[in-house]
Amino acid sequence: MEAFKALLIEQDDARKVSATLTRLASAQLDAGEVLIKVHFSSINYKDALAATGAGKIIRRFPCVGGIDLAGEVLESADARFKAGDPVIATSYDLGVAHHGGYAEYARVPAEWVIALPAGLDLLQAMALGTAGLTAALGIVRMEDNGLAPANGPVVVTGATGGVGALAIDMLAQLGYEVAALTGKAQERDFLRHIGAGEIVLRSEIEFDKARSLESERWAGAVDNVGGVILAWVLATMKRAGTVASIGNAADFKLATTVFPLILRGVSLLGVDSGYASAALRQRVWTRLGADLKPRHLDEFVRVIGFDELPGAFAAFIEGTVKGRTVVRILG
Numbered sequence: 233m234e235a236f237k238a239l240l241i242e243q244d245d246a247r248k249v250s251a252t253l254t255r256l257a258s259a260q261l262d263a264g265e266v267l268i269k270v271h272f273s274s275i276n277y278k279d280a281l282a283a284t285g286a287g288k289i290i291r292r293f294p295c296v297g298g299i300d301l302a303g304e305v306l307e308s309a310d311a312r313f314k315a316g317d318p319v320i321a322t323s324y325d326l327g328v329a330h331h332g333g334y335a336e337y338a339r340v341p342a343e344w345v346i347a348l349p350a351g352l353d354l355l356q357a358m359a360l361g362t363a364g365l366t367a368a369l370g371i372v373r374m375e376d377n378g379l380a381p382a383n384g385p386v387v388v389t390g391a392t393g394g395v396g397a398l399a400i401d402m403l404a405q406l407g408y409e410v411a412a413l414t415g416k417a418q419e420r421d422f423l424r425h426i427g428a429g430e431i432v433l434r435s436e437i438e439f440d441k442a443r444s445l446e447s448e449r450w451a452g453a454v455d456n457v458g459g460v461i462l463a464w465v466l467a468t469m470k471r472a473g474t475v476a477s478i479g480n481a482a483d484f485k486l487a488t489t490v491f492p493l494i495l496r497g498v499s500l501l502g503v504d505s506g507y508a509s510a511a512l513r514q515r516v517w518t519r520l521g522a523d524l525k526p527r528h529l530d531e532f533v534r535v536i537g538f539d540e541l542p543g544a545f546a547a548f549i550e551g552t553v554k555g556r557t558v559v560r561i562l563g
């Protein structure tokens with residue numbers, strides 16, 4: 233194998249992080265049973281934190297970025313995969329402690345690899361990526377805890393982000409009434425188009441003044457932002473409501489009381505796509521190619537070239553991105 237292109241994230245002696253397009257030799261690939269020719273990767277908020285150093289989440293420098301990848305098996309020492317199989321791999325240590333998807337080749341442990349599910353092509357799998365897997369995990373966790381369309385509306389925070397937009401589309405097609413909580417008034421039409429029946433603007437609510445119990449509004453919630461917004465979500469849940477806590481785009485802190493939990497029986501469910509069991513991942517990916525496949529997936533995906541990658545992260549840190557960004561790795 234010739235030297236191949238990769239986005240390598242490094243840290244200097246002053247602990248300054250930089251991400252540079254470079255070439256690596258095959259000997260620099262990490263260990264693993266499956267060698268993959270990468271066709272597509274994607275950008276998640278976590279990738280932007282890693283590549284810019286805005287979040288100290290890389291556990292091993294240098295590291296090829298990219299927590300998601302989709303491609304074709306070139307070699308496999310594991311009987312579950314053979315050359316030519318289309319596969320995906322997301323999270324685990326990818327892009328933070330093991331070379332990730334921003335490279336023409338990746339060698340990964342077989343445990344991290346999932347056969348491309350029926351109903352998806354490689355680009356669609358990356359349009360979903362970790363964001364789609366996480367949105368679906370949140371919905372599955374809520375359903376496993378009793379959420380059903382008849383229970384009432386589901387609110388999605390960080391609505392125009394990758395996880396948020398995918399969650400709205402999935403929930404709407406499952407028959408849920410969906411409310412989108414967003415900071416972007418200009419994206420009302422987009423949010424309605426993908427399935428939101430109600431738009432709640434962040435500017436309309438004084439989150440920091442909310443009491444720990446407010447009027448009951450939501451049967452379910454997908455929260456991507458944390459902080460005072462998650463506290464408000466908890467305060468506005470209906471009796472026996474379920475909240476999937478997914479992200480901290482606003483704040484990692486959560487200051488509230490136990491009242492929503494003990495007086496309304498609200499369940500606060502944690503979602504960790506990074507190390508979800510292989511069995512759960514398989515179950516959720518199978519559904520992502522079937523009943524959870526977003527109807528508007530092809531519409532809210534932007535595909536960028538490998539060379540555009542270094543300049544694409546800032547918008548994620550600034551919170552100005554909309555939908556999903558797929559990176560075309562295969563020339």
Ligand SMILES: NC(=O)c1ccc[n+]([C@@H]2O[C@H](COP(=O)([O-])OP(=O)(O)OC[C@H]3O[C@@H](n4cnc5c(N)ncnc54)[C@H](OP(=O)(O)O)[C@@H]3O)[C@@H](O)[C@H]2O)c1
Nearest residue numbers: 277390391392393394395414415479480481482504505551
């Ligand atoms: N638990 C897991 O396994 C897991 C997996 C994937 C992602 N995540 C986390 O989930 C969150 C969303 O990920 P993503 O990939 O969808 O990110 P993203 O595409 O960057 O979207 C985040 C969205 O949050 C909103 N937002 C940004 N800054 C905000 C602020 N200061 N206050 C309130 N809202 C803000 C914005 O939407 P609006 O303008 O529409 O409000 C933004 O588009 C991130 O925190 C990410 O780290 C967790």
